[in-house]
Amino acid sequence: MQKRNQGLSTRCVHFGEIDDPQGSPHTPVYTTTTFAFASTADLLDVVEGRCDGNFYTRYGLNPSIRSLEAKLASLEGAETALAFSSGMAAESALFLTHGRKGILCIGDAYGGTLELLADQLPSLGIPTKFILGNELDCLEAMLQQNVGLVFFETPTNPTLEIFDICRITEIAHANNALVAIDNTFASPVNQQPLALGADLVVHSATKYLGGHSDITAGAIMGSSSLLNPILEWRINLGQIPSPETATLLSRSLRTLVVRVQHQNESALKIAKVMQAHPQVARVFHPGLTEFSGHRLAAEQMFGFGGMLTIEVNGTGKDTSRVVDRLKLFAIAPSLGSVESLVTQPVTTTHHGLTPEERSRVDAESQTV
Ligand code: PLP
Numbered sequence: 011m012q013k014r015n016q017g018l019s020t021r022c023v024h025f026g027e028i029d030d031p032q033g034s035p036h037t038p039v040y041t042t043t044t045f046a047f048a049s050t051a052d053l054l055d056v057v058e059g060r061c062d063g064n065f066y067t068r069y070g071l072n073p074s075i076r077s078l079e080a081k082l083a084s085l086e087g088a089e090t091a092l093a094f095s096s097g098m099a100a101e102s103a104l105f106l107t108h109g110r111k112g113i114l115c116i117g118d119a120y121g122g123t124l125e126l127l128a129d130q131l132p133s134l135g136i137p138t139k140f141i142l143g144n145e146l147d148c149l150e151a152m153l154q155q156n157v158g159l160v161f162f163e164t165p166t167n168p169t170l171e172i173f174d175i176c177r178i179t180e181i182a183h184a185n186n187a188l189v190a191i192d193n194t195f196a197s198p199v200n201q202q203p204l205a206l207g208a209d210l211v212v213h214s215a216t217k218y219l220g221g222h223s224d225i226t227a228g229a230i231m232g233s234s235s236l237l238n239p240i241l242e243w244r245i246n247l248g249q250i251p252s253p254e255t256a257t258l259l260s261r262s263l264r265t266l267v268v269r270v271q272h273q274n275e276s277a278l279k280i281a282k283v284m285q286a287h288p289q290v291a292r293v294f295h296p297g298l299t300e301f302s303g304h305r306l307a308a309e310q311m312f313g314f315g316g317m318l319t320i321e322v323n324g325t326g327k328d329t330s331r332v333v334d335r336l337k338l339f340a341i342a343p344s345l346g347s348v349e350s351l352v353t354q355p356v357t358t359t360h361h362g363l364t365p366e367e368r369s370r371v372d373a374e375s376q377t378v
Contacts, residue, residue, distance in 0.1 A: 097214025
């Protein structure tokens with residue numbers, strides 16, 4: 011029944027669901043924090059890894075969480091997946107586990123990620139470096155010193171820059187560095203980084219995967235050998251999502267394909283209208299043939315995504331006026347949900363950045 015070669019929509023609905031004795035077609039929510047064993051021998055089988063089983067919810071050994079993780083893994087074509095209490099929880103566990111030799115971040119990224127990389131991880135002695143998309147010529151040289159992990163988003167937040175996953179991965183691997191990709195902006199429907207050679211995929215599941223603005227969660231997908239040490243950090247940092255959140259996220263994943271495909275179509279239509287508008291200076295959307303990343307996106311993505319960014323012809327205040335006058339769009343700092351949202355990154359995701367950091371990432375672009 012549950013085969014990984016089934017289509018993505020089928021896996022979204024069926025994969026990972028437990029065989030429920032009461033006949034529920036979906037895994038019920040197990041709020042239980044600690045699971046009972048018939049004997050000490052049975053308990054030791056689970057604790058010592060001889061048998062899969064439930065044990066203690068913070069460890070992730072809870073049916074609702076394990077069922078979610080099986081589904082998440084299948085969606086990215088991964089051997090295994092770990093669910094987290096937020097996208098930032100997932101990223102911090104990833105960096106603490108695999109970034110200690112040094113992290114190279116390519117291109118612009120979510121503001122919280124940039125803060126973590128620019129300030130907080132270096133304060134723990136973890137070396138971090140940054141290069142922009144137009145500086146990729148120096149990638150090989152940068153990889154020579156203190157880099158064990160290459161990290162990037164593609165498309166990026168908020169300028170939707172597209173990076174060549176195969177090429178960057180090839181260069182990183184030749185220099186003994188792992189590659190982790192934040193696939194939040196694409197979702198597994200539009201892009202499959204592991205199939206293109208990446209080692210790890212990370213998601214803010216708060217976005218497309220959750221899709222209803224009612225879940226804060228994160229995920230990492232990859233091989234067991236890379237995820238097992240991340241799991242140790244997740245256990246002791248206590249970054250597990252609640253079983254209720256895990257169940258809600260599994261529910262959302264069942265409609266992921268239909269939601270994302272519809273969002274792809276809507277965003278492209280709006281991008282074309284915006285492109286023709288006299289008060290719009292630039293439109294960033296990978297589906298526009300004029301967009302710099304279009305060709306690469308068409309090669310490595312299955313769809314162009316539900317996000318688009320416009321640069322208003324005018325000042326930041328003019329942009330705020332545009333944002334304030336939108337009728338259907340709510341002013342809110344997120345993405346990937348069923349309602350339409352608008353955010354001016356300088357007031358939200360990139361608000362905490364210094365002016366230098368902001369001008370580096372062109373954060374004054376206005377994401378719709
Ligand atoms: N990665 C990207 C691309 C994001 O846009 C965000 C949040 O906006 C995050 C990571 C962090 O996710 P969370 O808010 O779930 O911690």
